[in-house]
Amino acid sequence: MAAVAQGTQVATAAGDGPQRRRERTRDGFTPWRWLILILAAIYFLLPLYAALKFAGWGSFGSVVHQSGFGDSLWLSVRLAIITTLITLVLMLPTAVYVHLRLPRLRRLMEGITILPIVIPPVVLIVGLLQIMPGSLKGTPYTLGLIYVVLAMPFAYRSFDAGLRAFDLKTLTEASNSLGAGWPATLWRIVLPNLTTAMLSATVLTVALVLGEYTIASLDLFQTFPVWIVVFDQTSGPESVAASLLALFVTWIFLLAITMAGSRQARRSGRGEVNLFSVSRRDPGRSS
Amino acid sequence: MSVNTAKDAGTAEAGRPNGTGARVSLQNLNRHFGATRALDGLTLEIEPGELVALLGPSGCGKTTALRILAGFEIADSGSVTVDGRDVSGVPAAKRDMGMVFQSYSLFPNMSALDNVAFGLRMRKKGTAERRARAGELLEMVGLADQVQQYPHQLSGGQQQRVALARALAIEPSVLLLDEPLSALDAKVRLQLREQIRALQQRLHTTTLFVTHDQEEALSMADRVGVMRSGKLEQLATPAELYARPATAFVAEFVGTMNRIPGEADGDGRIRVLGSTLPITGDRPDGPLDALIRPEELRIAAAPGGNGIVTIATFLGSITRVHALLSGDVTVQVDVPSTESAALSPGTSVRVTVAEAEVLVTGRQ
Numbered sequence: 001m002a003a004v005a006q007g008t009q010v011a012t013a014a015g016d017g018p019q020r021r022r023e024r025t026r027d028g029f030t031p032w033r034w035l036i037l038i039l040a041a042i043y044f045l046l047p048l049y050a051a052l053k054f055a056g057w058g059s060f061g062s063v064v065h066q067s068g069f070g071d072s073l074w075l076s077v078r079l080a081i082i083t084t085l086i087t088l089v090l091m092l093p094t095a096v097y098v099h100l101r102l103p104r105l106r107r108l109m110e111g112i113t114i115l116p117i118v119i120p121p122v123v124l125i126v127g128l129l130q131i132m133p134g135s136l137k138g139t140p141y142t143l144g145l146i147y148v149v150l151a152m153p154f155a156y157r158s159f160d161a162g163l164r165a166f167d168l169k170t171l172t173e174a175s176n177s178l179g180a181g182w183p184a185t186l187w188r189i190v191l192p193n194l195t196t197a198m199l200s201a202t203v204l205t206v207a208l209v210l211g212e213y214t215i216a217s218l219d220l221f222q223t224f225p226v227w228i229v230v231f232d233q234t235s236g237p238e239s240v241a242a243s244l245l246a247l248f249v250t251w252i253f254l255l256a257i258t259m260a261g262s263r264q265a266r267r268s269g270r271g272e273v274n275l276f277s278v279s280r281r282d283p284g285r286s287s
Numbered sequence: 288m289s290v291n292t293a294k295d296a297g298t299a300e301a302g303r304p305n306g307t308g309a310r311v312s313l314q315n316l317n318r319h320f321g322a323t324r325a326l327d328g329l330t331l332e333i334e335p336g337e338l339v340a341l342l343g344p345s346g347c348g349k350t351t352a353l354r355i356l357a358g359f360e361i362a363d364s365g366s367v368t369v370d371g372r373d374v375s376g377v378p379a380a381k382r383d384m385g386m387v388f389q390s391y392s393l394f395p396n397m398s399a400l401d402n403v404a405f406g407l408r409m410r411k412k413g414t415a416e417r418r419a420r421a422g423e424l425l426e427m428v429g430l431a432d433q434v435q436q437y438p439h440q441l442s443g444g445q446q447q448r449v450a451l452a453r454a455l456a457i458e459p460s461v462l463l464l465d466e467p468l469s470a471l472d473a474k475v476r477l478q479l480r481e482q483i484r485a486l487q488q489r490l491h492t493t494t495l496f497v498t499h500d501q502e503e504a505l506s507m508a509d510r511v512g513v514m515r516s517g518k519l520e521q522l523a524t525p526a527e528l529y530a531r532p533a534t535a536f537v538a539e540f541v542g543t544m545n546r547i548p549g550e551a552d553g554d555g556r557i558r559v560l561g562s563t564l565p566i567t568g569d570r571p572d573g574p575l576d577a578l579i580r581p582e583e584l585r586i587a588a589a590p591g592g593n594g595i596v597t598i599a600t601f602l603g604s605i606t607r608v609h610a611l612l613s614g615d616v617t618v619q620v621d622v623p624s625t626e627s628a629a630l631s632p633g634t635s636v637r638v639t640v641a642e643a644e645v646l647v648t649g650r651q
């Protein structure tokens with residue numbers, strides 16, 4: 001992910017590089033680009049089209065009235081919100097602290113935070129159900145806590161990339177020297193410069209929660225994906241309509257978040273949201 | 288603004304008006320990182336309103352000293368007082384010191400104006416007052432037209448000027464500058480150097496300026512402290528430092544210095560280039576080199592002399608001539624350019640030395 005950010009910088013530093021390269025692509029390589037784009041589009045859109053065809057327009061109207069549709073969707077949305085909040089509150093200060101005070105632990109943190117991806121979800125849920133205190137079992141918050149763990153690799157990486165995109169140490173010291181204590185520095189300096197990273201962490205967490213099936217079904221909660229699978233056994237076309245609906249809702253959600261983030265980044269000239277990397281602008285052109 | 292005003296200010300200490308500047312005293316500071324001794328008993332006094340430059344080779348502890356004064360680093364032992372008050376336990380946010388960093392440190396999420404006003408905001412000043420004061424300071428650093436720009440829209444030099452305005456906005460008791468110009472190109476650096484000095488003198492702010500660029504230190508500072516391995520080697524006005532360096536290290540670090548092998552006699556004198564000169568300062572054992580400035584050497588074309596010209600570099604009013612002496616020693620000699628025509632490379636010359644006290648150092 002660092003490579004992305006570096007790549008842009010090298011390109012700008014090269015001076016005449018980017019422009020000339022752009023011209024060359026315009027002349028020679030554009031047809032290839034279009035071909036690849038079209039192939040990819042077919043690959044992704046064909047199944048969608050088939051699904052649409054199978055479901056038929058009518059099912060979109062009736063699926064909303066199925067029993068369980070509203071409840072399971074609402075549960076999923078609630079879970080997405082809870083998970084995102086807990087993730088932000090836990091991971092953001094951790095990432096900032098590691099960057100400022102324990103930079104040598106960064107490697108280790110990267111290793112630890114990747115664990116949830118490496119460990120299969122089934123192992124994770126069985127282990128977690130064993131040690132979970134009884135009072136939490138059976139509430140959907142159990143699921144939220146598990147999702148926090150699952151979202152950790154993505155969230156931590158987003159914050160890590162975001163923190164690397166500016167000189168955190170110097171900015172916090174500058175803020176301190178101007179009389180701002182830690183709360184003010186975090187609130188007025190660190191957070192505003194991490195909005196992009198927070199957005200990308202949110203995007204990834206929300207997408208993960210809205211699409212997660214394995215753990216929810218093992219933990220016996222009827223989240224939206226679980227409901228779709230159950231419902232699928234009784235009514236084919238309508239369940240396909242439901243999953244298409246879920247897909248579009250998620251897409252629109254992600255698109256909105258990303259666009260809001262990009263607009264803000266453009267205004268203050270900061271990096272763009274690229275989920276895993278926050279590309280940094282070349283600071284301080286020499287006059 | 289010129290080199291001269293800086294020197295004058297240094298010598299005219301008694302005549303300084305009463306300003307807002309604080310008196311800063313670093314006493315016997317020690318700080319180590321693992322096996323590295325970053326500071327080894329550093330003692331430094333800065334008079335109110337004075338600009339002291341800390342000069343020294345990389346790794347000698349300049350930044351560490353500055354950061355201890357700022358409150359970002361804690362000394363293992365020793366004391367830091369500002370106007371007689373011990374500030375060791377005071378956190379950086381409460382020390383009331385403005386700081387300009389080597390790297391760009393403007394808050395990217397704020398306009399130039401908001402950056403400058405930030406310190407005032409933290410001091411709970413009203414919006415109108417903040418804006419007025421920040422605008423005033425930006426005007427002072429010549430950025431009246433850039434108040435609404437964001438840092439990414441400013442050049443490196445402009446960013447450092449905003450950073451300077453931001454540091455001065457809080458009317459700090461002490462201004463700390465850690466190589467603020469080193470990321471800029473030569474021309475901007477020169478302009479900014481003069482601007483910083485002019486502002487500092489106008490506002491009468493006690494200032495510690497860290498640099499490894501001797502020209503910067505000599506041209507800006509009232510006094511320059513030369514550091515070596517965590518210690519202060521000499522603290523003096525630029526003129527004094529150049530003319531009467533206390534140690535061989537200072538002599539070689541500040542300005543250009545020739546090392547010429549000589550022969551010590553028994554009673555504190557050294558024979559070099561045919562003259563016998565009194566030795567000043569330390570006198571190590573063993574073979575000695577005399578340390579002589581390029582302008583203290585005389586050179587004249589002379590068939591069968593003691594050297595040959597290898598390079599002659601035209602530097603405007605003077606020309607710096609490199610001459611190879613016997614024993615494979617190269618010396619640099621400054622001659623007025625009007626007299627340099629006869630000293631083209633290959634010319635046989637005689638190099639002699641003006642009668643004066645010299646510093647000596649052990650031969651390497």
Ligand SMILES: Nc1ncnc2c1ncn2[C@@H]1O[C@H](COP(=O)(O)OP(=O)(O)OP(=O)(O)O)[C@@H](O)[C@H]1O
Binds near residue numbers: 323325347348352
């Ligand atoms: N946080 C730190 N951890 C470990 N060693 C450090 C730390 N800060 C400084 N040092 C070491 O202490 C010594 C002095 O460092 P310092 O940064 O004060 O030097 P400097 O004079 O500012 O050098 P430069 O001109 O290169 O900036 C160096 O050897 C440096 O490696």
Ligand SMILES: [Mg+2]
Binds near residue numbers: 350351
């Ligand atoms: Mg330094």
